Amino acid sequence: MRERRTEMTGHHTLRSTEEAVGDRLGGLDLDFEAMWAVSNIYRASTAIRNHLEQTVLRDTGLTWTGFVVMWVVWIWGESETRYVAKEAGIAKGTLTGVLKTLESHRYVRRAPNPADRRRVMVTLTPSGERLMRSLFPQFNREEAFVVKELDSRRRRALAASLRVVVQHLEGTARP
Amino acid sequence: MRERRTEMTGHHTLRSTEEAVGDRLGGLDLDFEAMWAVSNIYRASTAIRNHLEQTVLRDTGLTWTGFVVMWVVWIWGESETRYVAKEAGIAKGTLTGVLKTLESHRYVRRAPNPADRRRVMVTLTPSGERLMRSLFPQFNREEAFVVKELDSRRRRALAASLRVVVQHLEGTARP
């Protein structure tokens, strides 16, 4: 039987997480394929977010979420806040705070919807537009860097599989 | 030329984001394959996190990050905080706060490292162990649900492509 333990305090650097999981959970009745697929989605997402924050967003004063919210409004044009929250993947209460921050930078503006006074519309200001026009190409260059090691077929397969996952989950979401 | 605008306030429900992006950015010189791959990683990751929070974690009093931190300590056994932060994908300052929360629930314990008094070790308490043993199978069942619509080949291909992305980014990370 092979000795698995390495040195006391540095084992994380020598053994991969996936090996450790195999050691720890090897005997259990688990769906490992599902586990690796899901956990790698999360790991990739974290790594990508960190990368983009530290390259494109580094000196803009924008947070990741701030950027995503502006991106949504940029793509869709003037929008109702509840759609923006949904698209950005954040709770409506969170959006209130994010919009407050973005408004303080004069990147977005709120406007009441005259047809329904409960609703609030969001638009980019000219300076917000300018920022997105300059940021987006940089953003896309880094996206290309992220998937540089995958050939075109794999990129498309990756996106397609993820779309299936997302649609499956959103289709099953509770009301 | 076809009229693209739908009704004033409900367009998000009728047109997909990817279509809107095509409209808005169609003319620009962008790497769309990279864009769809990356943005779907992010969307999937958000959808999965929401799903797992609302199924497995719902009534446990654990947050997503709290669970991830406990998972890391569970898999690796007693660990130094800096490795835990790295594995969990959070900053060391964040970990301090998360550990404080988990300690208040008596799920983990801190212990000074006698060999180096700067260092702090983390372990699960017996009650933390019990929680993980009961939670993990549920977690894995939901992971299986998440990728239910993908066949085995696609699951493995998905995990493999994401591993490539992660290793590419971590290999290029700044020092």
Place this chain on the structure above:
DNA sequence: GAAATATGGTTCGGGACCAAACCCTTGTTG
């Protein structure tokens, strides 16, 4: 071996984040 440097964790300030409670406005129902 004392001074300078590096390493490890905590603290701090400003945001992000959610669920639940809260208003206000609109829609429904008797």
Place this chain on the structure above:
DNA sequence: CAACAAGGGTTTGGTCCCGAACCATATTTC
């Protein structure tokens, strides 16, 4: 049409989150 229910945004309380400043302990350098 008045009471009630539903819908939409904000507030609140507690946690997470990061980078930078900080403090204590180790290591290196001279």
